[in-house]
Amino acid sequence: MAETHRFAPRHEHVFLGADHDRHERRTWIVVGLTLVTMIVEIVAGTLFGSMALVADGWHMSTHAAALGIAGFAYSFARRHAHDRRFTFGTGKLGDLAAFASALVLMLAALFIAWESVIRLASPVAIGFNQALVVAVLGLGVNLASALILKEDHHGHGHAHGHEHGHSHGGRDRHDAHDHRHEDHGHPQALRRGADNNLRAAYLHVLADAFTSVLAIGALLGGSLYGWIWLDPAMGLIGALVIAHWSIGLIRRSGAVLLDAVPDAALVDAIKERMDAAGAEVADLHLWQVGPGHYGAIVSVVAVEAAAPAVYKAHLAALPQLAHLTVEVNAAA
Numbered sequence: 001m002a003e004t005h006r007f008a009p010r011h012e013h014v015f016l017g018a019d020h021d022r023h024e025r026r027t028w029i030v031v032g033l034t035l036v037t038m039i040v041e042i043v044a045g046t047l048f049g050s051m052a053l054v055a056d057g058w059h060m061s062t063h064a065a066a067l068g069i070a071g072f073a074y075s076f077a078r079r080h081a082h083d084r085r086f087t088f089g090t091g092k093l094g095d096l097a098a099f100a101s102a103l104v105l106m107l108a109a110l111f112i113a114w115e116s117v118i119r120l121a122s123p124v125a126i127g128f129n130q131a132l133v134v135a136v137l138g139l140g141v142n143l144a145s146a147l148i149l150k151e152d153h154h155g156h157g158h159a160h161g162h163e164h165g166h167s168h169g170g171r172d173r174h175d176a177h178d179h180r181h182e183d184h185g186h187p188q189a190l191r192r193g194a195d196n197n198l199r200a201a202y203l204h205v206l207a208d209a210f211t212s213v214l215a216i217g218a219l220l221g222g223s224l225y226g227w228i229w230l231d232p233a234m235g236l237i238g239a240l241v242i243a244h245w246s247i248g249l250i251r252r253s254g255a256v257l258l259d260a261v262p263d264a265a266l267v268d269a270i271k272e273r274m275d276a277a278g279a280e281v282a283d284l285h286l287w288q289v290g291p292g293h294y295g296a297i298v299s300v301v302a303v304e305a306a307a308p309a310v311y312k313a314h315l316a317a318l319p320q321l322a323h324l325t326v327e328v329n330a331a332a
Contacts (some may be wrong), residue, residue: 020291023198026294030145030205031071034064037141041134060138061320063204066104071200073097088323091290094197095256101200102249105207109243112211116235126231128223135215142209149202195291196253205243211238259287262294266318273314274300282329304331 038060077090097224138231214234221230261267279300289295300311308326315321 001167002292015315019195020074020078022186023195024071024078026148027067027071027074027201029159030201031064031067033141033145033148034060034067036062037137038064041137046318060141062104062108063182063208066101066204067099067201069101069104069212070094071198073197088295089287091293092288094195094291095253098196098200098249098253100259101197101204102253105200105204105249106243106246107121109246112235112242115231116239117322119232119235120229121192123228123232124236126219126222126228128219132216134217135212135219139209142205142212145205148203149198149205149312153185194252196249196256200249200253203249207238207245208243210241211235213237256288261286262288266294266320270296270298270315273317274298277311277314278302278304279306279307279311279328283327289323291322293322294320296321297325297327298331299327301329303331 038058041060042058073093073096077093080090125324199200214237215231218227218231218234221227256262267284267286270284270286274281277300279302281298282301283297283299285295285297287295298315307326308328311326311328312324315324315326
């Protein structure tokens with residue numbers, strides 16, 4: 001029996017996050033705030049001869065660059081959301097930016113750790129008053145930035161191995177099966193998902209705020225009690241915490257980029273619904289195509305094979321499946 005195909009009308013693959021535009025605006029606001037602070041510190045440090053202010057100003061420039069990566073990813077993904085060159089849309093561009101930002105964050109942690117070790121071995125004189133002013137100013141800016149980016153930063157992603165379900169109802173009969181595809185996208189009816197790009201931007205400002213808090217504590221201890229070693233010791237602690245955050249972000253964004261199965265519970269739900277429809281899942285591919293948007297290819301085997309639309313109807317209660325393909329095979 002010849003294979004039968006039914007092709008769905010051409011449709012858009014817009015798999016951006018539910019709050020993509022709002023997240024983009026907030027990210028660029030934080031970039032602007034960081035740039036203004038950077039310029040003020042560099043100019044003030046130059047006028048008043050404070051190397052601490054100048055150094056922190058250039059330090060802020062690295063954060064502006066990292067946050068700029070996040071802002072650019074939002075803008076590029078939005079502008080090219082309808083570009084046919086991107087087969088599954090541009091929803092994963094934010095995860096690519098998050099992965100890059102996580103690497104920058106890791107490099108920052110390594111640099112802080114290296115400088116801290118050097119200063120533990122060879123202590124240097126610290127201008128406590130100037131350094132406290134810089135630390136308090138940096139803390140204020142980063143707390144304000146963190147508040148702007150705070151919403152939805154807590155989304156979690158879980159990475160699991162590729163999973164297959166194999167038919168036990170006999171060998172598929174290749175010359176007598178119904179092999180039909182239906183493929184539709186429903187990007188507007190999805191639940192919210194984790195936005196790793198926003199999380200990366202949030203972690204950058206949170207990391208800077210955290211190091212500012214540690215620095216203020218160390219500077220106060222040094223100025224009051226002469227504990228010069230406290231400053232590099234706090235630097236080491238901060239580096240370890242930032243490295244831990246970076247590794248978590250690398251794992252989350254990397255899992256999305258490698259198309260790891262994003263939700264084991266969703267896999268189980270798909271199998272349960274196919275079982276209720278009288279079919280067994282022979283092969284299942286599930287991956288994330290954007291924040292809160294999943295693509296799936298479901299291959300089922302049934303003794304009495306029905307049209308793909310029948311099985312898709314059983315999956316209609318899972319709106320997070322934004323791009324669904326169903327393949328039906330008649331069992332021997």
